[in-house]
Amino acid sequence: MINFKLNNNLIDEFNENGYLILDKFIHSEYLDELRNKFEPLFKGDFETGIEPDEWNWKFNRDPMNVTRQICNAWKSDNLIKQLVCHRIIGEICSKLMNWSGARLIQDNLLWKPPGGKTLSYHQDAAYDDWIIPQTMLTCWMSMDDTSIEKGTLEYVRGSHKWGLQPPKGKFHSPDDYKKELNSFAKKNNKKIEITYVKVPAGGAAFHHGYMWHGSGINNSREDRRAIVSHCVPSNAKFHPTNEGGTAKTYKKFKREGSDFLDNKQFPILF
Template sequence: MTAIDPHLIDTFRRDGFVIIRDFLGPETIAAARSRFEPLFQGKFETGLYPDEWNWIEGRDPPDRTRQICNGWRADKTVARIVLSEKVGAFCARLAGWQGARIGQDNVLWKPPGAKSLGFHQDDSYCHWVVPAGYVTCWMTLDDTSAAGGTIEYARGSHLWPLSKPKGKFHAPDDYRATLREAAAEAGGSIDIVPIEVKAGDAVIHHGHVWHGSGTNTATVPRRSLVAHCIAAECHFHETEVSYIYSRYRRQGDLAMDESFFPILWRADGYRSAWLNGL
């Protein structure tokens, strides 16, 4: 991969996020879209359940945003996208890391009428690795609009202090309430940017930046794949525990097994070998 445009790095450092146009091609978009219904019906191609399956038809209200975490374990198409060298290289270079590995992915589906997701910082949930901190690549599979409940960023809010998790994440009554509270605590001003982009575009954001999304009042769905990357050199925290992801820690060993947290890209050319078979 060629060197990243310095302008993108400057924008990322200033705003806390940067838009990358045409990140996914038409064939990849179509392949990814085709996997959403099977995944949320529990038809897992690999035979493995994802780590989190937050919306099940018949169990959960139809007006909720549908989410699966670590869908790459369950589906090869999702794996090829979120574990790509391109994702890792962009996240690492924008972060200033020597390499990136996957921490977690999201498969997100917000159908028409689906309610909001509360504003939050990804790094509020990244206490279980050292060094802590995500850089996230959000890839849209549909054209987005403000009316369609697209992702929104509070520009520059990555410069505010890191908060503990606040409020309700799924379908809060006021999805920006946590943002206003954080701004008041930080003494910062709020500059909300709704991301209106084309299918295949991506946004890469800093783990401290505040973001969320409103209700989808449009007539079309909003589907996206999200890769939360961590630095390639990360290891498990000695005492802090993720109730889900610390299950992959070996007894007496803080190293992160590349079977579960593969290295997507490293500046010296290294990439977890098994990814080449995807």
Template sequence: MTLIESFTHRQIEDFNRDGFLIVEEGLVSERALELLRGRYEGLFDGRYETGIKPDEVNWVPGRDPEDRTRQICNGWRADSVIAAQVLNARTGRLGAQLGGYRGTRILQDNVLWKPPGTKAIGFHQDSSYADYLVPAEMLTCWISLHDTTAGAGPLEFVRGSHQWPRTPPERSQFHAPEDWLAPARNAAPEGAEFEVVPVVVKAGGGSFHHGLTWHGSSPNTSASVARMALVTHMLPVEVRFHEHNVDLIYSRYKRFGDLSLDESFFPVLWDESGYRTPWLAGLPDID
């Protein structure tokens, strides 16, 4: 598999028009796919290679219903293989190219596991959760570790919805809603087209999307596809904390009297100057 190193002018135009870009394959190597798939069971069983718990563990076996999508946020803090993928320079460079950024740093990752029979994830805008940052924006890379089908609950986008207004998040409608499209329908401007596009790709493919693009996923109705995906939420490199607004979880990394983002927790993935957070050089080479 040839890995994608840059996007064409046409792909950038498609991203700007639609609010997302689907990449059929070539975002992750075959070796990396095998290594990443092997980390999920341990992570969700609470076995953390680094000894550090992720920032959010939204599904625990025996605690949460089996029909919920499994999600961990910032699995990179717990596992070096997850870190090697979500913090790689190629992802950061591709994100910067689409976003028009001079550089990118990570906000958080999502480790997602959606076995057959699991319910939906409600539609939402990522940037609506980011009012504790300035600017309150992000760009997301979503990578599938398996071939996806429309019936296995893949990521879905509403085409062109990044042009719609920012809407406050409906947190109660995020995990396992009966009508996962309702938040996006309710937010659609009068007369707006409402075209839902599934991300159907090969293993190692995926998508990039704008922080205001409405997206979510339908239930996994397949009989055998236990879909795994890995997400990197990227920020423009110059982002700072908001002076007053705070986040329940991620504002814990704000230093007193300092609005800058500490590279221990929000490392720089890629910068046009050639800079990259130095400690990332110590991550394993999984390609």
């Protein structure tokens, strides 16, 4: 399903930029089947009979021109699980971040239709203050060819070295999706250098949990879809007290008196 070999030059590139952009990652014969999963999942047709943990957009309920998101579709669909829980993703995350292993903390299905609105610039690890250590590595896999016109993912090169800020502002469809980024950069005297992730369908991008990233409006006539694995170290634990970020959804999986992340809810990839 995935074919990729990491080398030391790519690890150095990741350490320098905070991201790695790969034109080829998923075998092309899987792409149609993966793309065909989006519509039924967003319509609530779940192969396993299990609802995803978060389902932020539904047909006939929500506006057509926003970015649609499902979190933890792996629980609802076996092919999505095969992809987001792939051992190679865990191995790359571990090598890039110097972890002894990696586990999935959350997946995302993101569907930006023609006219689909923005996602605010943010840092992924900022949403995980309920995890120790508060870190993350994200593998973003594109189901479509991407371009600036399509509102592709954007990175601020080197911003993984800027430290971690608590999440702020509106995440979905803000009018100015660079507002939080610009205000942070101005206050801290940082220079913004943007890289657009332009890859063919089946390409991928890995980014550090501190990386500032977001995406603009899809001004094309085509869909822009991505499947994402957000990973943490395999030995990460629940924070005993913190309740910020996405804790309200995921702390329900914590057992009383224990800080262990359950492998059934947060699978080990590597």
